[in-house]
Amino acid sequence: MRILVTGGAGFIGSHLIDRLMGANHEVICLDNFYTGRKQNVLQWLNHPNFELIRHDVTEPIRLEVDQIYHLACPASPVHYQYNPVKTIKTNVMGTLNMLGLAKRVKARFFLASTSEVYGDPEVHPQPEEYRGSVNTIGIRSCYDEGKRVAETLAFDYHRQNDVDIRVVRIFNTYGPRMLENDGRVVSNFIVQALQGHPLTVYGDGSQTRSFCYVSDLVEGFIRLMDNDYIGPINLGNPGEYTILELAQSIQKMVNPDAALKHEPLPQDDPRRRQPDITKAKTMLKWEPVVPLKEGLELTIADFRTRLEAEGKLTVS
Numbered sequence: 001m002r003i004l005v006t007g008g009a010g011f012i013g014s015h016l017i018d019r020l021m022g023a024n025h026e027v028i029c030l031d032n033f034y035t036g037r038k039q040n041v042l043q044w045l046n047h048p049n050f051e052l053i054r055h056d057v058t059e060p061i062r063l064e065v066d067q068i069y070h071l072a073c074p075a076s077p078v079h080y081q082y083n084p085v086k087t088i089k090t091n092v093m094g095t096l097n098m099l100g101l102a103k104r105v106k107a108r109f110f111l112a113s114t115s116e117v118y119g120d121p122e123v124h125p126q127p128e129e130y131r132g133s134v135n136t137i138g139i140r141s142c143y144d145e146g147k148r149v150a151e152t153l154a155f156d157y158h159r160q161n162d163v164d165i166r167v168v169r170i171f172n173t174y175g176p177r178m179l180e181n182d183g184r185v186v187s188n189f190i191v192q193a194l195q196g197h198p199l200t201v202y203g204d205g206s207q208t209r210s211f212c213y214v215s216d217l218v219e220g221f222i223r224l225m226d227n228d229y230i231g232p233i234n235l236g237n238p239g240e241y242t243i244l245e246l247a248q249s250i251q252k253m254v255n256p257d258a259a260l261k262h263e264p265l266p267q268d269d270p271r272r273r274q275p276d277i278t279k280a281k282t283m284l285k286w287e288p289v290v291p292l293k294e295g296l297e298l299t300i301a302d303f304r305t306r307l308e309a310e311g312k313l314t315v316s
C-alpha cells in the first residue's frame, strides 16, 4: 500500500514510519520540519519505498495514496503556544486539505486527535462519550479547540462525502526521539536530571497524567487503521501518576542528587487525566504492555546518547 504520514518527521510519526516501512509499505513522509527532524527518518532516506516531502499541510497538495495518517501538528504546549494562530490553521486548514485529498483519491483517513479534547475533565477516567470541559479562549484553545474542529471535519466528511475515517484520541505519550527542548514533562525531567539541573515541578505536583510508551501507541494506531471501527477511540496507558511521583522516579533512575524545584502552574493546566480504554480493549484487543519504568529506561538511554554526542551530558 502507498501510505502518507503527515508530521512523519516528528516524534510519534517517525516511529509509525519505522513500523510501516518494516511491513514493506511505500511511505510518503510529509513534514514542514516545525518540530520534526530529518534525523528521525534518516535511516529511510535512501530506501526505494520511502519519499520525504517538505510541505506545509495548510497548503493544498495533490498526491495518490491509499491511506493517510494525519499527525501534522505541534504537540507540546511550548511549541503549539509559540504561534497559536498557526496551530489552529494547521488543525483546521491542514485537516481540511488532508480530508479533501482523502475524498479525491478515496483513501482511508486517520486523525491523530488528543485527550485534550476533554479539557480539564470533570469525569474521571475519561470515556469517549465524555464531551469535555474546554476553555474556548484560553492559551491551550488553539490546540484543543483546533483538534475538536479536526474531529468534527473528519465526521462531517465521513457523513457527507463517505470518506473512510479513523479517529484516535491520544493520551500523553513518551519515548525516544522526543525533542530535548520539547517542554513536555518527561523530556524536561530527563534532560534536567542528566544535566544536573533541578527538576521543574509546576505547581505542587499533585496534578496527574498517564504515560504511554510510543511503541504501544503505534501498535494501537495500526490496529485501528486495520479495523472497521471508526472511533473516536482512546489510546493511552491507564497507569496514573502525579507529576511529583514522576519527578521522583526519574530523579531516582538518573540522578538521586538532582534537586526538585517548584515553578508556577501554567494557566488551564488540567488537574488530572487518565484514559478509559475499555473500547480499545474490546474493539481492538489492544492494551499497553510496556511498564513506565521500562519505557523510561529506554527514553533515558536515548537522551543520554544524544546529549553525549552533542557534548551536553554532565551526569554520567
Ligand code: NAD
Binding pocket: 006, 007, 008, 009, 010, 011, 012, 013, 030, 031, 032, 033, 034, 035, 036, 037, 055, 056, 057, 058, 070, 071, 072, 073, 074, 075, 076, 090, 094, 112, 113, 114, 115, 169, 170, 171, 172, 173, 174
Ligand atoms: P511532534 O511535534 O514531534 O510531531 C509533529 C510533526 O508535525 C512535526 O514533525 C512537525 O514538524 C509537523 N508539523 C507541524 N505543523 C505542520 C504543518 N503545518 N505542516 C506539516 N507538518 C507540520 O509531536 P508528536 O508528539 O509526534 O505528535 C504527533 C501527533 O500526535 C500530533 O497531531 C499531536 O497533536 C498528537 N498527539 C500527541 C500526543 C503526545 O503525547 N505526544 C498526545 C496527544 C496527541
Ligand code: UDP
Binding pocket: 059, 060, 061, 062, 063, 096, 097, 098, 099, 100, 101, 102, 103, 104
Ligand atoms: N485538497 C487537496 N488535495 C487534493 C484535494 C483537495 O489539498 O487532492 C484540498 C482542496 O484544495 C481544498 C480542501 O482540500 O482546500 C477540501 O477539498 P474539497 O474537495 O473537500 O473541497 P473544495 O475544494 O470543494 O472546497
Ligand code: UDP
Binding pocket: 076, 077, 172, 183, 184, 185, 186, 188, 189, 200, 201, 202, 203, 207, 209, 243, 265, 266, 269, 270
Ligand atoms: N510539567 C511540569 N514540569 C515541566 C513540564 C510539565 O511539572 O517541566 C507538568 C505540566 O504542568 C502538566 C504535566 O506536567 O501538569 C504534563 O505536562 P506536558 O506539557 O507534558 O503535557 P500536557 O499538559 O499537555 O498533558
